[in-house]
Each structure stands twice: as structure tokens, then as C-alpha cells.
Amino acid sequence: xxxxxxxxxxxxxxxxxxxxxxxxxxxxxxxxxxxxxxxxxxxxxxxxxxxxxxxxxxxxxxxxxxxxxxxxxxxxxxxxxxxxxxxxxxxxxxxxxxxxxxxxxxxxxxxxxxxxxxxxxxxxxxxxxxxxxxxxxxxxxxxxxxxxxxxxxxxxxxxxxxxxxxxxxxxxxxxxxxxxxxxxxxxxxxxxxxxxxxxxxxxxxxxxxxxxxxxxxxxxxxxxxxxxxxxxxxxxxxxxxxxxxx
Numbered sequence: 001x002x003x004x005x006x007x008x009x010x011x012x013x014x015x016x017x018x019x020x021x022x023x024x025x026x027x028x029x030x031x032x033x034x035x036x037x038x039x040x041x042x043x044x045x046x047x048x049x050x051x052x053x054x055x056x057x058x059x060x061x062x063x064x065x066x067x068x069x070x071x072x073x074x075x076x077x078x079x080x081x082x083x084x085x086x087x088x089x090x091x092x093x094x095x096x097x098x099x100x101x102x103x104x105x106x107x108x109x110x111x112x113x114x115x116x117x118x119x120x121x122x123x124x125x126x127x128x129x130x131x132x133x134x135x136x137x138x139x140x141x142x143x144x145x146x147x148x149x150x151x152x153x154x155x156x157x158x159x160x161x162x163x164x165x166x167x168x169x170x171x172x173x174x175x176x177x178x179x180x181x182x183x184x185x186x187x188x189x190x191x192x193x194x195x196x197x198x199x200x201x202x203x204x205x206x207x208x209x210x211x212x213x214x215x216x217x218x219x220x221x222x223x224x225x226x227x228x229x230x231x232x233x234x235x236x237x238x239x240x241x242x243x244x245x246x
Contacts, residue, residue, distance in 0.1 A: 010035050012071070115224070123214050134195065
């Protein structure tokens, strides 16, 4: 049996309870020696189509119980693993939630939406193509969220049909790749793939090779932000130009 070092940081992740892809992505991206610890959170109806009201409700829901349980591992960083739950409220809400999580856990905290903005800024780009599995209204809110941070969306593309809480996670990497390519535009300097339950991490390298542009995904951006603040070096297998900045 090969022993795996566990001397690195403890990464806590708050996961929407129907999300099936955030955990595998975090394990895939996890730095050597670090450990990842998950706690699920509710605040939405599994049988409803995840529109703006439902995602805003998740963002505003009480996460104190989930955060208390997650804090039991004494994490160094806590990630809030839903992009649309905070972008539907706007940047100030997103920042406030990160601060509340920090205060409640004693750990550094990053939200998915805030991490996407930080990753785009780290790349030095101001014009992006945006793609997601969200309903149209959330896409509009996402574009406005980015615009408020000085990032112009030159093209936005969605999946073209309403997906339930499990449907977003059931998109294949090939479908996500097609979604990303459809979001490209001559003025786009990077492609943003928003949603922590979408299998975007698996197609980052493929999209970058096809379009010649960096890709930012929700889960990749959260890992980038925590690695940057903890001064962790890039390790083998991390996909995307974003990690070249470490």
C-alpha cells in the first residue's frame, strides 16, 4: 500500500445537495498533500427547474448548520460551491457571504462566482464568451454580474433547453465542449463556463486547444484562488492556462 501524504491544507467545500460533479472535480484538482472535505447544503426544491428565484433562494438560505459540521475538520479554506446562488444576488451579496463563511469557520473563504471574476482578472482579460446550462434569466444576471466587475460578455450561449437539478450534471463533456465553442466570438479573449455541477473541467484543455483562448470554469477558478492565496505550486494534471499563473 502506498501512503499518501496528508500534510497539506484542508479544503472544505459546501455542495448543493443534488450536485454530483463538484466533488469529483475537486478531487481531480486537489494539490498533493491536501485533503478535501465536503458538506451538503439544501435550500431549494429538487423537483423545480433551477431558475433565478430558486437559485437566489439557495444563496439566501441558512447554511449555518452545514458550515458548523464542515468546520469540524478545521479547514484552512472553505469554498462555496454554487455559482448561480450568489450571482443572482450581485457582487456585494457574494462578497458578504464569503465574509460570513470566513467568520463562521475561521477559514479563508471563496465563492464560485467571486472566484470566476478573480480568475478572469488574473488572466488580464476584459472581454469573454460566456456559456452555462442555466435558464436565460440567470444568464442575463451572470452577464450583469460580470459587467459590474468591468468584464464585458461579447457573446452568451446557453444549452437551449430547461434542465432540472440533475440535468445540468448529466451533460457530457462532449456537450459541454460544444457549448463552449458556441460561446466563442472574435472579440472574446477567454471562455467562461459557469456552473459547479457541469463537467467543464474535463474539457478545458480540449476547448483551449480548439479556440486558442484560455478557459475559466467555476470549479477550476475556486481551486486556482485557493492555491494562489496559499502559495501552492502547479502540479501535474491541472488543466488550463489559468494554472500557468501560479
